[in-house]
Amino acid sequence: MSVIKIKNITKTYTETEVPVHAVNGVDLEIEKGEFTAIVGPSGSGKTTLLNMIGGLEKPTSGNITINDTEIENLSSSDLIDFRLRNIGFVFQAYNLIPVLTAKENVEFIMSLQNIDKAEINKRTISLLESVGLGNRVNSKPTQLSGGQQQRVAVARALASKPQFVLADEPTANLDSVSTSQLLEIMEELNKKENMTFIFSTHDQRVVDKAHRIITIEDGKIISDVRK
Amino acid sequence: MNTIIKIAWRNIWRNKRRTFITIASIMFALFFAIIMRGFALGAYSNMKENAVESYSGYVQINKKGYWDDKNINNIFTIDKGILDKVKSTENVKTVIPRLESFALASTGETTKGVAVMGISPERENEMTKMKTFMKEGEFISENDKSVLVAEDLAKYLKVEVNDTLVLYSSGYHGTTAAGLYPIKGIVSLPTPEMNMGTIFIPIKEAQNLYSAPNMFTAIALNLNSVNDVDDVISDIKVFVNTDEYDVLSWEKMNEELLQMIEADNAGQLIMIGILYMVIAFGILGTVLMMTNERLREFSVMISIGMQKYKLAMVVVLELIMLTIIAIFAGISISLPVGIYFYNNPIQFSGKEVEAMKSFNLEPSMPMSIDVEVFAYQALTISIITLVAMTYPVIKIFTMNVVSGLRG
Numbered sequence: 029m030s031v032i033k034i035k036n037i038t039k040t041y042t043e044t045e046v047p048v049h050a051v052n053g054v055d056l057e058i059e060k061g062e063f064t065a066i067v068g069p070s071g072s073g074k075t076t077l078l079n080m081i082g083g084l085e086k087p088t089s090g091n092i093t094i095n096d097t098e099i100e101n102l103s104s105s106d107l108i109d110f111r112l113r114n115i116g117f118v119f120q121a122y123n124l125i126p127v128l129t130a131k132e133n134v135e136f137i138m139s140l141q142n143i144d145k146a147e148i149n150k151r152t153i154s155l156l157e158s159v160g161l162g163n164r165v166n167s168k169p170t171q172l173s174g175g176q177q178q179r180v181a182v183a184r185a186l187a188s189k190p191q192f193v194l195a196d197e198p199t200a201n202l203d204s205v206s207t208s209q210l211l212e213i214m215e216e217l218n219k220k221e222n223m224t225f226i227f228s229t230h231d232q233r234v235v236d237k238a239h240r241i242i243t244i245e246d247g248k249i250i251s252d253v254r255k
Numbered sequence: 256m257n258t259i260i261k262i263a264w265r266n267i268w269r270n271k272r273r274t275f276i277t278i279a280s281i282m283f284a285l286f287f288a289i290i291m292r293g294f295a296l297g298a299y300s301n302m303k304e305n306a307v308e309s310y311s312g313y314v315q316i317n318k319k320g321y322w323d324d325k326n327i328n329n330i331f332t333i334d335k336g337i338l339d340k341v342k343s344t345e346n347v348k349t350v351i352p353r354l355e356s357f358a359l360a361s362t363g364e365t366t367k368g369v370a371v372m373g374i375s376p377e378r379e380n381e382m383t384k385m386k387t388f389m390k391e392g393e394f395i396s397e398n399d400k401s402v403l404v405a406e407d408l409a410k411y412l413k414v415e416v417n418d419t420l421v422l423y424s425s426g427y428h429g430t431t432a433a434g435l436y437p438i439k440g441i442v443s444l445p446t447p448e449m450n451m452g453t454i455f456i457p458i459k460e461a462q463n464l465y466s467a468p469n470m471f472t473a474i475a476l477n478l479n480s481v482n483d484v485d486d487v488i489s490d491i492k493v494f495v496n497t498d499e500y501d502v503l504s505w506e507k508m509n510e511e512l513l514q515m516i517e518a519d520n521a522g523q524l525i526m527i528g529i530l531y532m533v534i535a536f537g538i539l540g541t542v543l544m545m546t547n548e549r550l551r552e553f554s555v556m557i558s559i560g561m562q563k564y565k566l567a568m569v570v571v572l573e574l575i576m577l578t579i580i581a582i583f584a585g586i587s588i589s590l591p592v593g594i595y596f597y598n599n600p601i602q603f604s605g606k607e608v609e610a611m612k613s614f615n616l617e618p619s620m621p622m623s624i625d626v627e628v629f630a631y632q633a634l635t636i637s638i639i640t641l642v643a644m645t646y647p648v649i650k651i652f653t654m655n656v657v658s659g660l661r662g
Contacts, residue, residue, distance in 0.1 A: 084558055084657050105562060112560025119660070123555040127265035132258075139258045140560055188560065 031191050031224055032058040032081060037090030039076050039247075050076040051087070052247035058192070061222040063215065065229050065238035073247040074228035075196055081226065082115050082194045083107045095191055112140055116185030118195035122177040124169040130156060130180045131165040137187040155183040159213050175206025182213060192224035199231045211237050259565060263572035267580075270545075277541045278581045281636055284534040285585025286592075288527050288632045290622070293593050295523045297600075297623035299516045303509070305445045309383050311508040312351060312475030313484050316341070316491070317501045321472060322508065327356045327427055330470045337495060341474065344490045346483035349381045351475040354461040358424035358432065360404075360454060362412050369408060369452045371422060373461020382477035385442060385455075392416035392440030395457055401439035403455040409441050411451070416440060422454070427467040434464050481505075535639045539646070542574065546647040553651060554659025563651050570647040578640040582633045590629070596622035 039051040051073045058064060066074045079085040080092060083099045092099050094114060102110055111117075124133045131152055138148040156165055159179035161172075169177050178198060185193045195214075199207040215237055217223045227234055235241055243251040267274055307313055315322075318331040342350045354373035359366050376395050380386050386394050390406055402420060404412070414420060418438050426432035436456065444450040462468050478487055484504050491502050506513060556566055600621035608618040 079657055082558070084660070108557060108560055108562050111558065117555075117559050119555065123551070123660075125262065125552065125556070127262060127269055132261075136258060137559060140562075140565075184559070 029060050030057045031060050031095060032056070032226075033093040034081070035091050035093075037077075037080060037087040037092060039073075039080060039085065040088045049247050051080065054090075054244075054247070054249055056242070056249065056252075058224060058226060061218065061224055062240055063218045063225050063238055064240040064242060065227045065235050066242045066244060067229060067235055068244040070230075072244045074244055076247075077244065078194050078196055078226065078228045082117060083111050112137070112188060114191045116188065116190040116193035118178070118181050118185050118193060118198045120197040120200045122169070122174065122181050122201075124177055124180055124184070126169050129166045129168055130161060130172065130176075130183075133169070133180055134183045134187050137184055141188055151187065152183075155186055156180070158217070159183045160209065173206070175202050175209060178202060178206070178210055179213060182210065182217075186217065186223065192226060195225060195227045195229075197229055197231075198227060199229065199234055204233075207231065207233055259569050260572060263569045263576060266545075266569070266573050267577055273541060273544070274577065277538065277577060278584060280534060280537045281578070281581035282584040282588065284530055285582060285632050285636060286589045288530060288635070289585070289589040289628055290592060291523065291527060292632065293589075293622040293624065293628045294596070294601075294620055295520065296625065296628055297597070297621040299520070300623055300625075301619075301621055302512060302516065303505075306509045306512050307481075307505045308477075309445055309449065311505050312382060313478045313481060313505045314476040314487055314491070315501075315503050315508060316474040316476075316495065317472065317503065319497075319499055319501050322501060322503060325355070325472070327425065327465055327467070327472075330354065330427065330467055330472050331500070332469050333471065333474065338474070340494050341476070341491060344487055346479045346487055347476050348479055349378055349477040351375060351378045351382055351477065352458055352471050353379075353473045353475060354458055354465065354467065354470065355472045356424060356432075356461075356465055358422040358454075358464075360408070360412060361421040361423065362414050362418065365412050367408065367411060367452065369422075369454050370449075371424070371461060371464070372453060372455050373458040373464075374455055375458050376455075379455075382475070388442040388444055390441045390443045392438065395439050395455065397457055398459065399439060399457050400436065400460055402436045403440045403442050404438050405450045405453040406441050406443040407447070407451040408453065409438075414438055420454070422456075422464065424465070426465040427470065430466040432464045432466065434460075436460075531635055531639065534636070535643070538639055538643045542643045542646055545573075546570070546650050550650075550654065550659045551662050553654060554656045557654075557656050558660065567648045567651045570651065571644055574640050574644050574647075578637060582636055585636075586629055586633065590624070593622050593624040593628070596620075597624045 034054055034056040037051060037054050038049065041048040041050060054077060066077065068074050076085065080087050083102070086100050097110065099107060099110060125136060128136060134152045134155055135148050138151065153162065153165070156162055159182055161176060161179055161183070164172060164176060169180070172180065182193075199210060202210065211234060214225055218225055227238065229235065238255070240252070240254045242249055316333075318329050321329045338350065341347065352375055356371050358369060358371045360369040376385075376397060380394070395401060395403055404414060404420065409415070412420070416438055420436050420438055422432070422434050422436060424432040442455070444453060456464070462470060476487065478484065488502050488504060495502060553566060557563060600619045603618040603620070
């Protein structure tokens with residue numbers, strides 16, 4: 029069953045003197061539970077494709093359907109709400125809210141969904157334990173290592189029970205130990221909860237773990253390999 | 256909502272130094288503005304009180320046209336029934352009959368033109384608290400044939416208590432008004448102009464002097480509050496013939512003073528405006544910094560599903576909290592200073608006294624601690640913050656999330 033259906037999308041930036049075709053005629057379907065890595069050189073269009081799947085940017089043409097919703101037709105406010113309920117984000121620079129503790133960062137997403145307080149508490153503890161941070165719930169981001177912050181970010185991404193998680197270069201700022209830990213956690217979540225993960229990455233270790241590798245160059249998919 | 260409040264509160268303190276500098280700048284601006292306004296309004300209020308309570312009263316009934324042509328022939332008798340109605344008008348505290356004119360006051364070889372105030376001593380005291388101004392001698396009573404002389408005038412005429420003073424003037428309808436009066440007391444009046452040229456005499460004796468029995472130049476009214484003036488005037492105009500009498504408010508009687516205060520006030524407001532301008536740029540600078548350095552954070556919050564209006568609420572709340580803290584701090588440091596100077600007005604000495612007297616100002620400066628002094632300044636700061644708030648709000652609603660994520 030496809031979670032994401034992308035039909036012939038393009039993205040052209042016209043702000044520069046010469047128009048840049050960042051994504052150029054991409055067709056793609058992502059199935060539920062896939063652990064997918066999008067790879068390619070810098071400027072190949074990986075992040076732009078990920079941004080469009082995440083509803084952060086609108087395609088110049090083509091359409092993206094997520095669970096039967098054509099997201100390019102949603103208003104800005106509906107799109108924010110759609111992201112809240114359907115998409116988890118993990119960023120390269122972790123991007124936790126600096127004034128909130130690990131626990132509060134995870135709770136924050138659920139509080140935006142108006143989930144019951146007891147349920148929020150239970151789920152937050154469970155998520156932080158599942159990323160190995162059950163003992164750091166009250167630590168602020170500045171008190172955590174990069175790897176720990178990224179694990180909190182993963183827990184936050186999963187807090188809203190999304191359809192899939194988009195991770196843009198999630199290991200780029202991590203050392204090898206933290207990278208291994210993070211990948212193990214994500215792999216585990218993928219296996220146990222059938223969570224769909226889509227990474228954009230340069231990291232061979234991520235590529236090695238991925239079940240599907242999509243290579244993109246000059247805004248076009250040049251290979252799509254399932255292991 | 257709790258999460259929004261929590262984030263806003265913690266955001267204020269994430270850069271403590273900047274927050275303290277912002278709070279301190281608002282606090283000191285508020286402090287200086289309150290002190291400046293407090294002293295100005297205190298001085299204005301003092302001047303008005305002196306003018307009203309030592310002379311004009313809140314309302315006066317005169318013969319039509321008397322106020323613009325203060326002439327001994329412009330006087331009136333008043334029907335006792337009407338006077339009783341005036342006395343029983345709501346919010347009228349005291350009814351004070353007066354017969355005022357001018358005379359030459361002479362003693363030995365010194366002569367000076369003076370204002371002669373024929374007063375009903377006890378009633379006058381109720382409004383003007385004249386007894387508290389007594390410097391020497393005794394206060395006059397209703398049936399005395401003696402006078403009170405203002406302190407500076409007594410010095411000028413070189414007279415003391417029990418000396419005799421000649422008053423010479425023109426009486427009602429051209430009669431000669433002349434009399435010899437012993438000085439019963441010396442009074443120190445708050446208004447320098449009055450202190451240099453006023454003599455008080457019991458009204459009956461004044462009526463004798465000016466050959467104007469049962470006649471008055473004014474019926475001055477003391478009221479419960481300055482806020483009752485308009486109501487009292489309307490009530491009186493119902494039964495007083497306005498073709499024959501003027502019923503004047505203290506504002507009408509003190510137009511020059513009010514114009515002077517208005518001119519001074521305008522200068523003051525320009526000064527405070529400049530102070531607030533500086534503070535406004537300070538606040539705007541803080542707002543610009545705290546907005547622009549957090550664009551990535553804003554982008555992340557919107558990306559992960561926070562509606563823009565909720566994010567705007569966080570920023571608005573931060574500024575509201577910051578402003579409330581600063582206003583509270585500003586008022587906290589200025590209130591004790593205000594209370595101190597309210598109870599202990601600055602007393603000028605030396606050359607300043609002469610300078611102030613030459614402008615007919617009392618050489619003391621109390622500070623007003625009216626709620627409006629504090630409320631207006633706090634309101635101004637709040638409006639400045641409100642204007643500054645529009646920047647982050649507009650920025651949040653118009654920002655490009657993807658650019659923000661790139662930093």
